[in-house]
Amino acid sequence: MKLYGTPLSHFSRKIRILLQELSVPFEFCDIGNVGENSDIFCNNPLMKVPVLKDSEHTVFDSDNIARYIVNKYNSRDRFAVNCKTPSYTNALVITSGVMEAEVKIILAQRAGMEDIYRYLVFQKARKTIENGLKWLNGQEQLFDSKDFTYLDISVVCMWDHLQHYKLFDLDYPMLKTLSLNLNRMQSFSRSKPT
Known part of the structure; x- marks a missing residue:
């Protein structure tokens, strides 16, 4: 599993913390300056980070990624990612x-x-x-x-x-x-x- 983002991105950081807290192994890939090149966004047409690549799946948007991770790795959802209140x-x-x-x-x-x-x-x-x-x-x-x-x-x-x-x-x-x-x-x- 690879998480593409930047070290300072608060959107990427949310997912890094969630993955660490769930003890899900991942590789963080720093894509560099997000203000420059549209090719660095791992085919995300919105040109935003983070992007998660997990085997054949590519997932865009931090909250969408969080739901994907919890649904795959933590069905108890101990962090209330899927809370609908x-x-x-x-x-x-x-x-x-x-x-x-x-x-x-x-x-x-x-x-x-x-x-x-x-x-x-x-x-x-x-x-x-x-x-x-x-x-x-x-x-x-x-x-x-x-x-x-x-x-x-x-x-x-x-x-x-x-x-x-x-x-x-x-x-x-x-x-x-x-x-x-x-x-x-x-x-x-x-x-x-x-």
Whole structure:
């Protein structure tokens, strides 16, 4: 099994943590700069990471990959990857939306765009991040479990990525505490952006 991504990708990190926690052996393949070449995305027409290759199967998108892994290797679904509770799935959608908005801003800055917030698309991306973080920080009931979930993994990967790039004020105590607690675990600390 091979997981294609980049070391700093929060989307890829979610899957790396899940695979490690489930003790599923895999090879991580760093595809390099995702802003450059469309040939490096393992035939993903959306040109995004991660991509999982498992024998004859190629799977796109982190949440889709997580479901594939759990359905194949962990039918008990101890991390609630397949949870369908609306509040839980809404939180996953919000987390992914924040992550995607941040990537949009980072890629624009890497491309050398100046004063990106004069453009409506980047104003909306910034507001998406602010709204999403505020909403997630107010959902304490989703994060008070003794056992962490795939949602916890996703939120910590999002939070640590935001901290790494320092593009926003991060005054969200519940999210910060969740990150601090889970980054004590080896699967989280070894994959944290540096």
